[in-house]
Amino acid sequence: MxxxxxxxxxxxxxxxxxxxxxxxxxxxxxxxxxxxxxxxxxPRQVLDASVGHLRLEADMGGYEAAAHAAERIESVYDSAARLLGCDRDEIALLDNATRAWDMAFYGIPFRPGDRVLTSRAEYASNFIAYLQVAERTGARIEVVPDDEHGRLSVEALRSLMDERVRLVSMTHVPTNGGLVNPAVEVGKVAREAGALYLLDACQSVGQLTVDVREIGCDMLSTTGRKYVRGPRGTGLLYVRREVLDRLAPPTLDLRAATWTAADRYELRQDARRFETWEADYAARLGLGAAIDHALGWxxxxxxxxxxxxxxxxxxxxxxxxxxxxxxxxxxxxxxxxxxxxxxxxxxxxxxxxxxxxxxxxxxxxxxxxxxxxxxxxxxxxxxxxxxxxxxxxxxxxxxxxxxxxxxxxxxxxxxxxxxxxxx
Known part of the structure; x- marks a missing residue:
């Protein structure tokens, strides 16, 4: 109903x-x-932003165009933070939602016996990642039953929580239906138990009001191409500042870290530790325009x-x-x-x-x-x-x-x- x-x-x-x-x-x-x-x-505003930057790259060169548009590129972080209800240093820009979700999930240092609780309506890419990590680490994947309405049962989730639950991972809106899972209620259960909470919001951001503070998730991934109305090849990752050091990015480059000595490096102190140096700035500017367009409505x-x-x-x-x-x-x-x-x-x-x-x-x-x-x-x-x-x-x-x-x-x-x- x-x-x-x-x-x-x-x-x-x-x-x-x-x-x-x-x-x-x-x-x-x-x-x-x-x-x-x-x-x-x-919308045409997205086309104008993306195509305009591609023309700039053609006219002056890719590096030079990025430097010329640096202020507008930085503003995409501000727009994304307003969209999700967080701070700009908690945002990473990725080239798709799967990459964003993977950087968060594979960044969790799972150990044998750790439990991952998830929903029955999980998307294939997520569940394949669960199975791979379980094979590699000895973590256990457990599916929380649905309630009578087809949503993840918050009651059942609460009954399954214990100190071994490392992660609660859920899809907000499944790919195969209009159901909206109870993200806020799940967040309360995860916080009470001290478990990490990863929300796949690929199908909800842009059509629903999504506020990460209200939801209480530690990490959230989403895409630009769906309801946000941005270009393909764009994604967002939110990582709550307080859990940043509990995660180890699965890959690093000179965007994510600084090479401080011959045998040492230092990670960035914000969510951009999950990014890579090379990026499609035309697509990112299109994403920023799409977010601003949505916020305007x-x-x-x-x-x-x-x-x-x-x-x-x-x-x-x-x-x-x-x-x-x-x-x-x-x-x-x-x-x-x-x-x-x-x-x-x-x-x-x-x-x-x-x-x-x-x-x-x-x-x-x-x-x-x-x-x-x-x-x-x-x-x-x-x-x-x-x-x-x-x-x-x-x-x-x-x-x-x-x-x-x-x-x-x-x-x-x-x-x-x-x-x-x-x-």
């Missing part, structure tokens, strides 16, 4: 705001984009708009014979997942694409524990953003309805991956 009371208290974007947002977004004139949980359409207003639009989409899809909406949770966000009886997800995606409507498909191997537990091989994922319109939602729903009735020109099964039984 959606937490409508909290959402209703927020003032969303007006029709005029949405019109202005669409005017700022060149892609809105070309497609109906419901793949914002994959990569959002960038106001995250509470974005969240209200996105949440209402997604609830409208779920309600309309649920009225179509043969459609099952697969989202769970008490609080739900801008991601809607569903299946249509008799129509493979990839085939439905292709039918929508033929009508200029972008969606994506989440498959079993991206969130294996959750999908196996619900008996799902794949779901169609339609993720809204504030620049989407009610008319676009209606167009998506009409096409799905036609696909269900066999009037959308669907042929046989579209080619795609096959799924093998779980071992």
């Amino acid at each position: 959606q937490d409508v009371g909290r959402i209703a208290a927020q003032e969303g974007l007006t029709d005029a705001d949405v019109e202005r947002a669409r005017a700022d977004t060149p892609g809105c004139a070309k497609v109906m984009h419901f793949n914002n949980a994959g990569a959002s359409l960038m 106001g995250l509470p207003r974005i969240e209200a708009r996105v949440t209402r639009l997604a609830e409208a989409l779920r309600g309309q899809l649920a009225e179509i014979p043969g459609v099952t909406v697969r989202d769970r949770g008490v609080r739900r966000c801008g991601i809607t997942t569903f299946t249509l009886d008799g129509v493979p997800a990839e085939q439905l995606k292709s039918a929508l694409a033929a009508r200029g409507i972008n969606v994506s498909v989440s498959r079993r191997d991206s969130t294996r524990l959750d999908m196996d537990g619900r008996g799902l091989d794949e779901v169609v994922r339609a993720s809204v953003h504030y620049y989407n319109t009610e008319e676009e939602v209606a167009a998506l729903v009409r096409t799905v309805r036609k696909c269900g009735s066999g009037t959308a020109g669907l042929g046989g099964r579209a080619p795609g991956p096959t799924f093998s039984p779980t071992p």
Whole structure:
């Protein structure tokens, strides 16, 4: 059941705001984009920032362009800190969210017998890293059961805590559904037990208000390309100042540390110890522009708009014979997942694409524990953003309805991956 009371208290974007947002977004004139949980359409301000710097590099050289833009590059840290509710020295800029998450997770010095508690809806990349570290170090990976709404059970988490729990690691918004995990409540449990808390916020930052102080996480990773609306190849890592020296960056270079003598080095005293010297400054400036753009609208207003639009989409899809909406949770966000009886997800995606409507498909191997537990091989994922319109939602729903009735020109099964039984 959606937490409508909290959402209703927020003032969303007006029709005029949405019109202005669409005017700022060149892609809105070309497609109906419901793949914002994959990569959002960038506003022109982001394009201008990134392309402008690339031109500067072409005109004067890469090093010289970076020096020329040094003040604007530094300001990206300030923007990211405002976005997440932290200080600028707690921010590292990375080239993607996976790199950001890896630098935090692999920086924890695990020992045999250490316990890592995580959720059933963890993303494949994270769980593969858990398994690798368990093999290397003798740490144990334990999955916390869901509650009756499909969220990580805070009660179960509390019952599992002891002095051996080194890390609580959770995905805020899973890749395969609109559920929002209880990040604040999990933070309270982790703090009480003295365990580190790593939050994968790849799918939540930019569509929800995310405040690391309120959440109480020690580390948070996110991307620029999804709801923040930045370029691909950008990511953010937050590391709480007080835990910085409890982590050992898995790789170092002259950005992360200073070579102080022939046999010694000193780590940086801020989160940039997790960065590397070489960087795509055009992309980073685009990321900064995207963050400033989001902050200009106001995250509470974005969240209200996105949440209402997604609830409208779920309600309309649920009225179509043969459609099952697969989202769970008490609080739900801008991601809607569903299946249509008799129509493979990839085939439905292709039918929508033929009508200029972008969606994506989440498959079993991206969130294996959750999908196996619900008996799902794949779901169609339609993720809204504030620049989407009610008319676009209606167009998506009409096409799905036609696909269900066999009037959308669907042929046989579209080619795609096959799924093998779980071992």
